[in-house]
Amino acid sequence: xRKVEFLDTSLRDGEQTPGVNFSIKEKVAIAKQLxxxxxxxxxxxxxxxxxxxxEAVKQIAAAMTTTAVSGLARSVKSxxxxxxxxxxxxxxxxCHVFIATSPIHREYKxxxxxxxxxxxxxxxxxxxxxxxxxxxxxPEDATRTELDYxxxxxxxxxxxxxxxxxxxxTVGFTTPEEFGHIFKYLIANVKSDREIIxxxxxxxxxxxxxxxxxxxxxxxxxxxxxxxxxxxxxxGNAALEEVAVALxxxxxxxxxxxxxxxxxxxxxxxxxxxxxGIAIPKNKAVVGGxxxxxxxxxxxxxxxxxxxxxxxxxxxxxxxxxSSLPLGKLSGRHAFVEKLKELELNFEESEIVSLxxxxxxxxxxxxxxxxxxxxxxVSGTDIANPEGFHFENLHLSSNSDDTITxxxxxxxxxxEEIAILANGKGSVEAIYNAVDKFFNQTVKxxxxxxxxxxxxxxxxxxxxxxxxxxxTGTIFNASGIDFDVLKAGAIxxxxxxxxxxKENAGEIGHRISEKxx
Numbered sequence: 001x002r003k004v005e006f007l008d009t010s011l012r013d014g015e016q017t018p019g020v021n022f023s024i025k026e027k028v029a030i031a032k033q034l035x036x037x038x039x040x041x042x043x044x045x046x047x048x049x050x051x052x053x054x055e056a057v058k059q060i061a062a063a064m065t066t067t068a069v070s071g072l073a074r075s076v077k078s079x080x081x082x083x084x085x086x087x088x089x090x091x092x093x094x095c096h097v098f099i100a101t102s103p104i105h106r107e108y109k110x111x112x113x114x115x116x117x118x119x120x121x122x123x124x125x126x127x128x129x130x131x132x133x134x135x136x137x138x139p140e141d142a143t144r145t146e147l148d149y150x151x152x153x154x155x156x157x158x159x160x161x162x163x164x165x166x167x168x169x170t171v172g173f174t175t176p177e178e179f180g181h182i183f184k185y186l187i188a189n190v191k192s193d194r195e196i197i198x199x200x201x202x203x204x205x206x207x208x209x210x211x212x213x214x215x216x217x218x219x220x221x222x223x224x225x226x227x228x229x230x231x232x233x234x235x236g237n238a239a240l241e242e243v244a245v246a247l248x249x250x251x252x253x254x255x256x257x258x259x260x261x262x263x264x265x266x267x268x269x270x271x272x273x274x275x276x277g278i279a280i281p282k283n284k285a286v287v288g289g290x291x292x293x294x295x296x297x298x299x300x301x302x303x304x305x306x307x308x309x310x311x312x313x314x315x316x317x318x319x320x321x322x323s324s325l326p327l328g329k330l331s332g333r334h335a336f337v338e339k340l341k342e343l344e345l346n347f348e349e350s351e352i353v354s355l356x357x358x359x360x361x362x363x364x365x366x367x368x369x370x371x372x373x374x375x376x377x378v379s380g381t382d383i384a385n386p387e388g389f390h391f392e393n394l395h396l397s398s399n400s401d402d403t404i405t406x407x408x409x410x411x412x413x414x415x416e417e418i419a420i421l422a423n424g425k426g427s428v429e430a431i432y433n434a435v436d437k438f439f440n441q442t443v444k445x446x447x448x449x450x451x452x453x454x455x456x457x458x459x460x461x462x463x464x465x466x467x468x469x470x471x472t473g474t475i476f477n478a479s480g481i482d483f484d485v486l487k488a489g490a491i492x493x494x495x496x497x498x499x500x501x502k503e504n505a506g507e508i509g510h511r512i513s514e515k516x517x
Contacts, residue, residue: 001255001256001257002222002255002256002257003222003256003257003259004217004221004222004223004224004247004256004257004258005040005041005197005199005222005223005224005259006038006039006040006041006223006224006240006243006244006258006259006260007039007040007041007042007043007070007199007223007224007225007226008034008039008041008042008043008225008226008227008228008240009043009201009225009226009227009232009237010030010034010227010228010231010272011027011030011031011042011043011044011045011056011060012043012044012045012046012072013043013201013227013232013233013237014227014228014231014232014237014272014276015045016232016233017231017232017233017236017276017278018475019277019278019466019475019476019477020231020276020277020278020477021476021477021499022056022275022276024052024055024056024059026275027044027045027056027059027060028056028059028060028063029271029275029346030271030272030275031044031060031063031064031067032063032346033264033267033268033271033346034067034228034268035064035065035066035067036261036264036268037260037261037264037265037267037268038258038259038260038261038264039067039259039260040067040068040223040259041067041068041069041070041092041094041223042060042064042067042068042069042070043070043071043072043096043225044056044057044060044061044069044070044071044086044087045057045060045071045072046071046072046073046079047071047072047073047079047082047083047085047086047087048073048074048076048078048079048082048083054082054085054086057069057071057083057086057087058085058086058087058089061086061087061088061089061090061093062089062090064090064091064092065091066091067092068090068091068092068093068094068134069087069090069092069093069094070087070093070094070095070096070136071083071086071087071094071095071096072096072098073095073096073097073098073128074097074098074099075097075098075099075120075121075123075124076124077124077127080095080097080124080127080128080131081131083095083128083132084131084132092134093132093133093134094132094134094135094136094164095128095131095132095134095135095136096135096136096137096138096166097124097125097128097135097136097137097138097162098137098138098139098140098166098168099117099120099121099124099139099140100139100140100141101117101139101140101141101142101145101149101150101153102140102141102142102144102145103144103145103146104141104144105140105141114149114152117153118152118153118156121137121153121156121157121160122156122159122160125137125156125157125160125161125162126160126161128161129160129161129162133163134163134164135161135162135163135164136162136163136164136165136166136199137154137157137162137164137165137166138165138166138167138168138201139153139154139157139167139168140168140170141168141170141171142167142168142169142170142182143167143168143169143170143173143174143178143179143182144170144171144173147182147185150182150186151185151186151189151190154186154190155190155191158190158191158192158196162196163194163196163197164196164197164198164199164223165186165190165196165197165198165199166198166199166200166201166223166225167179167182167183167186167198167199167200167201167216168200168201168202168203169200169201169202169203169209169212170201170203171203171205172202172203172204172205172206172208172209172234172235173205173206174202174208174212175208175212176208176211176212176214176215177215179200179202179212179215179216180215180216180218180219181219183198183200183215183216183219183220183221184219184220186198187219187220197222197223198216198220198221198222198223199216199221199222199223199224199225200212200213200216200217200221200224200225200238201225201226201237201238202216202226202237202238203232203233203234203235203236203237203238204230204232204234204235204236204237204238205234205235207235209226209230209236209237209238209239210238210239210242210243210246212238213226213238213243214243214246214247214254217243217247217254217256218253218254224238224240224243225237225238226238226239226240226243227239227240228240228241228268228269228272229241229269229272229273229276229278229280229284229287230242231272231276231278239284239285239286240260241265241268241269241286241287241318242285242286244258244260244262244265245262245265245285245286245313245317245318248262248317249312249313262317262318262319263316263317263318263319264319265286265287265318265319266287266318266319266320267319267344267375269286269287270287270375273479274479274481276477277464277465277466277476277477277478277479277492277495277496278464278477279449279451279462279464279479286313286318287318291313292311292313292315292320327339327359327363327369327374328363328369329360329363329364331359331363333352333356336355336356336359337352337356339374340355340374340378343371343374343375345374345375345378346378347378355377355378358377359374359377362377362460362483365483366460366483370454372453372454373453373454373460376453376454376460376462376481377460377481389410389411389412389413389438389439389494389497389498389501390410390411390494391408391409391410391411391480391487391490391491391494392409392410392411392417393408393409393487394406394407394408394409394431394434394486394487394490395407396427396430396431396486399423402425403423403424403425403430404423404424404425404426404427404429404430405421405422405423405430406421406422406423406424406427406430406431406433406434407419407420407421407434408420408422408431408434408435408438408490410435410438410494418438420434420435420437420438421434422434422436422437427486428448428486428489431486431489431490431493432445432490432493435490435493435494435497436497438497439497439498439500439501441469441471441497441500441501441504442469442470442471443467443468443469443470443496443497443500444467444468444470445465445466445467445493446465446466446467446468446475447464447465447466448463448464448465448489449463449464449465450462450463450485450488450489451463451464453481460481460482460483460488461481461482461483461484461485461488462479462480462481462488463479463480463481463485463488463489463491463492464477464478464479464492465477465478465479465489465492465493465496466496467493467496467497467500469500469503469504471504472503472504474500474503476496476499476500476503477496478492478493478495478496478499479491479492479495480492480493480494480495
């Protein structure tokens with residue numbers, strides 16, 4: 001049984017998802033959860049992109065105790081220098097250098113010959129190797145690169161000091177058979193007197209990212225790269241939770257050992273979902289709401305007789321707890337705190353008073369409180385926007401002309417409560433018009449979705465919104481959780497607007513785009 005490492009790039013490639021903008025606080029929280037999940041290395045970001053990105057990588061590097069931290073760098077010395085400064089204090093620092101190699105990228109984007117690219121690889125991997133003990137190199141768009149030239153590029157990187165060789169399927173073009181062949185070919189032909197670990201980085205444009213990743217492992221890859229919930233550019237990346245569970249369930253076939261703590265899988269997926277503002281689809285493999293549901297009578301009968309008839313993954317394997325929470329409005333603070341510890345939720349002692357007060361308010365409204373309710377209650381605190389603006393409350397009234405008046409109470413950066421009045425044809429429109437008045441900026445609501453945290457008429461609601469900053473065209477996602485669906489929607493809209501205002505103030509750096517490569 002050989003060991004396979006896991007590298008997570010949710011905080012770098014995942015944040016390139018349209019609308020996803022993690023705050024530094026959220027990035028550090030996700031990184032800590034990834035470490036708890038068992039991730040071997042975290043690609044924390046692109047330090048050269050902006051001061052905000054640099055600071056996020058630096059804080060993540062300082063927070064990790066067992067997990068390596070990597071920063072992305074183009075084949076540019078200033079990028080590598082930024083990586084070094086951001087990650088130099090990490091316990092296990094790594095640098096990830098890349099350049100495109102496929103014919104279409106060479107001709108139209110880089111406008112460089114094969115020989116020029118080889119020189120760039122040699123120069124910059126050598127430069128990185130002087131500053132880092134561990135250097136990863138990626139030939140971008142590797143799966144559309146001529147195989148003999150790909151070998152030449154990889155050999156050049158290895159000779160220059162690369163420790164890891166990442167083979168990206170940048171546009172999700174390849175198939176499992178082709179991708180497996182690439183790994184088998186490279187591993188057999190790259191020459192080195194030290195261990196070189198190969199890894200896949202697959203995008204999901206044709207829906208084969210996980211299959212391609214598993215094919216790479218089967219053919220010798222020693223590290224997996226992907227994101228939580230498959231977030232990322234366009235159709236996203238290989239979903240690491242799916243890869244981890246597949247390796248566990250089909251250990252007989254893949255014959256590899258994973259470092260992932262599988263019963264932390266759902267906690268990890270839900271945290272990334274909350275902070276990204278992207279809901280997990282009900283039918284998503286491993287962590288979707290329907291992953292362990294059985295509607296068909298034949299399936300139900302089989303599961304009751306033996307769960308293995310239709311469940312190859314047990315809910316407990318990935319951290320799904322079936323029991324309801326035996327707490328109610330008469331429960332005391334001690335019992336509440338013990339339940340938080342049992343659920344392994346992250347909280348500070350200073351937060352207990354406010355969390356318990358929220359629990360009491362929830363218990364007054366909801367008779368049966370489940371583990372999911374408590375998780376949502378605590379996570380609702382986490383997703384409060386980090387920019388200093390907070391939704392406090394709202395009042396609605398009907399008018400004789402069938403319009404609605406919303407009075408929205410907000411807390412500004414100076415911790416002052418401000419009340420804003422606005423009208424609308426419906427409750428949501430009135431509330432959002434009031435929030436627009438507060439922020440005084442032009443945004444367009446692109447989507448508004450509601451998801452119940454738990455089952456039943458008294459379920460807490462999670463509302464996810466996407467807005468577009470009309471001035472810049474940037475999309476922002478955000479979520480809100482509350483027992484009242486209108487309040488949940490208000491929280492989500494406030495959080496998204498706070499991100500747009502941060503961009504307008506010039507505090508959000510640019511993303512790596514194709515033109516930057």
